[in-house]
Each structure stands twice: as structure tokens, then as C-alpha cells.
Amino acid sequence: MTNQTKSQFIAVASITSELSAVMVVAKEISLAAANAKAIAFRAGDKAKGFQPITDFINELAKETIELVTNINIYALVLYRLTVDEFQKTAAYNKFELAAKMAEGAVYAKSMQEPVDHARLSMQDCQRQFKRDVSQLLGQLEAVMHHARAARVIAANSRIEASQAGEYLQSLQAVAESVDKAAHTIHDNVQRCRIALSIYRNS
Amino acid sequence: MKMTKIYEGSHQWIMFGRDEGKPGNIVDTNQYVVRTANRCLLLDPGGAELFAPMMAAVLHHAPVDQITDLFASHQDPDVISSLGLWDQALTNAKLHAPAIWEGFLRHYSCESIEYVPIPDNGGTIKLESVELQIIPAHYLHSSGNFHVYDPQAKILMSGDVGAAIEGPDSPVFVDNFAAHVEKMRYWHQRWMPSNQAKRVWIERVRNLDIDILAPQHGRMFKGDDVKRFLDWFDALQVGIAV
Ligand SMILES: [Fe+2]
Numbered sequence: 548m549t550n551q552t553k554s555q556f557i558a559v560a561s562i563t564s565e566l567s568a569v570m571v572v573a574k575e576i577s578l579a580a581a582n583a584k585a586i587a588f589r590a591g592d593k594a595k596g597f598q599p600i601t602d603f604i605n606e607l608a609k610e611t612i613e614l615v616t617n618i619n620i621y622a623l624v625l626y627r628l629t630v631d632e633f634q635k636t637a638a639y640n641k642f643e644l645a646a647k648m649a650e651g652a653v654y655a656k657s658m659q660e661p662v663d664h665a666r667l668s669m670q671d672c673q674r675q676f677k678r679d680v681s682q683l684l685g686q687l688e689a690v691m692h693h694a695r696a697a698r699v700i701a702a703n704s705r706i707e708a709s710q711a712g713e714y715l716q717s718l719q720a721v722a723e724s725v726d727k728a729a730h731t732i733h734d735n736v737q738r739c740r741i742a743l744s745i746y747r748n749s
Numbered sequence: 750m751k752m753t754k755i756y757e758g759s760h761q762w763i764m765f766g767r768d769e770g771k772p773g774n775i776v777d778t779n780q781y782v783v784r785t786a787n788r789c790l791l792l793d794p795g796g797a798e799l800f801a802p803m804m805a806a807v808l809h810h811a812p813v814d815q816i817t818d819l820f821a822s823h824q825d826p827d828v829i830s831s832l833g834l835w836d837q838a839l840t841n842a843k844l845h846a847p848a849i850w851e852g853f854l855r856h857y858s859c860e861s862i863e864y865v866p867i868p869d870n871g872g873t874i875k876l877e878s879v880e881l882q883i884i885p886a887h888y889l890h891s892s893g894n895f896h897v898y899d900p901q902a903k904i905l906m907s908g909d910v911g912a913a914i915e916g917p918d919s920p921v922f923v924d925n926f927a928a929h930v931e932k933m934r935y936w937h938q939r940w941m942p943s944n945q946a947k948r949v950w951i952e953r954v955r956n957l958d959i960d961i962l963a964p965q966h967g968r969m970f971k972g973d974d975v976k977r978f979l980d981w982f983d984a985l986q987v988g989i990a991v
């Protein structure tokens with residue numbers, strides 16, 4: 548296996564592992580949102596500004612989970628494509644070797660067609676991989692966007708929390724945890740993007 | 750890859766083996782090709798490592814598009830781990846292999862090749878006007894195992910039965926049966942699991958008119974050595990590991 552193939556396998560495998568961490572964190576946000584909703588409800592008028600924010604956080608967490616689920620399916624497709632490309636490349640190399648070893652054989656020329664065919668399907672795979680990586684990067688960008696939005700909401704939550712009297716501390720804790728989670732998502736997704744970006748369709 | 754023509758009549762049998770380029774840590778194998786006017790059958794085409802030299806060697810006898818049939822006596826990697834590569838190289842080819850191994854052999858990838866499952870009681874492979882018989886050899890050594898008999902050429906391709914591990918320079922035919930026995934004894938005792946299966950096979954094979962017994966490893970047996978082999982094998986206790 549060449550180094551290039553190895554790192555491609557690793558890049559694709561790392562998406563799945565980074566994303567499973569993102570999934571855990573997104574679920575944490577969703578939990579924090581439910582928690583915040585309960586507190587805001589108890590706080591009544593004091594947390595009036597906080598209530599729509601909790602709905603928003605919840606929505607954001609749900610969308611992130613949905614996105615990540617889709618991306619995971621995509622990552623599996625990408626993994627299969629990597630296996631396929633690896634096999635096609637191996638076949639192409641063996642066919643070329645066979646053609647070379649057959650030099651001087653009566654029917655050596657008949658090997659040309661399999662060689663050409665193998666080269667084309669290997670290149671097809673490589674192109675498809677690049678196309679799919681570009682699409683996946685787009686989806687990861689969407690998750691990043693959600694993470695950034697979550698951080699803005701966390702900042703707003705802090706402001707709203709400061710007006711919530713005795714509920715200040717618990718609402719601030721919610722804002723903290725949303726912010727922290729959004730941070731983690733941002734970092735993990737960023738690592739995926741860096742790992743994949745070298746394969747992007749240029 | 751050394752090529753030896755072992756039958757020349759209305760069709761040909763060619764033995765391929767003793768590959769000088771083979772990595773030292775994989776077992777040496779014999780591949781057989783049956784060539785008719787427009788078709789070509791590869792018997793136990795070999796491991797993935799052997800694909801390129803084997804393909805190159807076959808191209809001395811037939812163009813790629815006339816390699817229409819493959820036969821796998823059983824599922825072992827030295828027999829057929831090249832399947833995924835033949836599958837990509839050949840269009841319109843068939844793989845004749847034991848029915849019970851189908852789901853397993855497909856792990857090697859079998860997308861364009863048509864898997865023709867051989868039922869337990871055997872069958873035939875028709876190659877233009879040549880009809881080859883598929884002889885059951887179950888448990889010798891694999892649970893689903895077949896040999897190929899050509900009544901016209903009087904050749905029995907016998908898979909791992911009759912095999913011996915030999916050096917790359919050894920002759921392709923047994924020339925001193927008594928000396929050859931020692932190279933076969935442990936192989937047969939250790940690899941062949943069942944005395945009963947052995948007896949049934951010997952009975953069946955004694956009824957065939959055989960000039961050449963062609964195993965997948967080592968040397969072929971010719972003329973009287975075929976009978977000598979059957980007698981020797983008949984008397985041997987196998988399945989010694991338990
Ligand atoms: Fe075997």
C-alpha cells in the first residue's frame with residue numbers, strides 16, 4: 548500500500564471518529580437546552596428573554612445531529628470508494644506488470660485492452676473520490692456554521708442570564724456548556740476538514 | 750514461469766509452474782491450461798502474487814478474450830486468491846468451483862465473472878468439442894473439492910492429491926517413484942483428513958484410464974507411476990494430527 552493510499556484510508560476513518568465525538572457533544576447541547584427551558588420556565592418573567600433562546604439552542608442541536616448523521620452515511624460511501632480505488636489501483640499495476648512480462652508473447656497485445664480499461668476505472672474512482680470529498684467538505688462547513696451560531700447564542704444567553712436574578716447562576720451554566728460544546732464541535736470538524744482538504748477537487 | 754506441453758491432440762494441455770520470480774515465502778504451485786481452438790480454461794489459476802506471471806505466460810498460448818473459463822478445485826488461497834484480478838481482466842468468463850464454497854469465494858470479488866457452482870456429485874465442463882469430467886474429491890483435503898478428468902487426453906488434474914513441495918529447479922515429472930515418496934508422505938498424512946474419503950476417491954479414480962496424474966504442487970506422475978501413486982496412497986494412513 549502506498550503512503551498516499553494509507554493516508555487516504557486514515558483521513559476517511561478519522562472523519563467517522565471525529566464525528567462520533569461531535570454527535571455526543573450535540574446531544575449534550577440538546578440536553579442543556581431542555582435543562583435551560585425548565586429553568587427559564589421556573590424563572591418566569593425574569594427569564595423572558597431566555598425562553599426563545601432555549602428553543603433556538605434545541606433546534607440548532609437537532610439540526611447538527613441530523614447533519615452529522617447524514618455526513619456519517621457519506622463517510623461510509625467515501626470509505627467504500629477508497630477501498631474500491633485501492634483495489635482498482637492494485638489491479639491496474641498488476642495488469643501493467645503482466646503486459647510488461649508478456650513482451651514477446653504471441654498474444655501480448657491483447658493485454659492492452661484490460662490495461663486501458665483498468666486505468667480508466669481507476670481514474671474514475673479517483674475523480675469520484677475528489678467529487679465526494681468536495682461535497683463532504685461542504686456539509687462539514689454547514690456544521691461549522693451551526694457551531695459558530697451556537698457560540699453567538701451562548702454569548703446572548705449570558706447577557707439574558709445576567710437579568711435573571713437568582714437564576715443567574717444556573718442559566719449562566721447553561722450558556723457556558725453550550726459555548727464549550729460549540730467549541731468542541733468547531734475543533735473536531737475543523738480537524739476533519741484539514742484531513743480531507745488535500746483531496747479536494749482543485 | 751516454466752511452460753510444459755503435456756498433451757497435444759485436438760486440443761492442448763499446458764502445465765505452468767516453477768516460477769523463478771515467485772517470492773520465497775509462498776508455496777510453489779502448478780497451473781494447468783486446457784486450450785481449444787478458440788477457448789482456454791485455467792485450472793487452479795493460483796494466488797494473487799502469481800497473477801501477472803501467469804497471465805503473461807498464458808498470453809503465449811491465447812489472447813485475453815479467449816480465456817473463457819476458470820476452475821477452482823477448492824477454496825484455498827494458493828488455488829484462487831487471484832480471482833479478483835481475473836475478474837477485472839476478463840469479460841465473459843465463467844468460474845467453475847464447488848457450490849458449497851460460493852459464498853466464501855465471492856470474498857475474492859467475483860463481479861463480472863459468472864460463478865458456475867459445481868454440485869457435490871460433480872459434472873462436466875464443455876470447451877468447444879472437448880468435454881471434461883469434474884470428479885468429486887471431497888475432503889481431499891477440502892470439504893468441497895473436485896478434480897478434472899479429460900478422457901481424451903487421459904489426464905487427471907488432482908489438486909492437492911499427489912502434491913509434494915519441491916525446489917524451483919526440480920523436474921516436472923516424477924522420475925524415481927521410490928525417492929519421491931518421502932517428499933509426499935508428510936504432506937498427505939497431514940493435509941488429508943479422512944481415510945474414508947481417500948478410499949472412495951481411489952475406487953473412483955481406479956476406474957479412469959489415466960496417463961498423467963497432474964497435482965497442484967510438485968511433480969506429475971506418468972504411466973506406471975500413476976498406479977504406483979494410487980497403491981501407495983491407498984496404503985497410507987492420513988489425518989495424523991489428531
Ligand atoms: Fe489446498
Ligand SMILES: [Fe+2]
Nearest residue numbers: 825827909965
Ligand atoms: Fe494447494
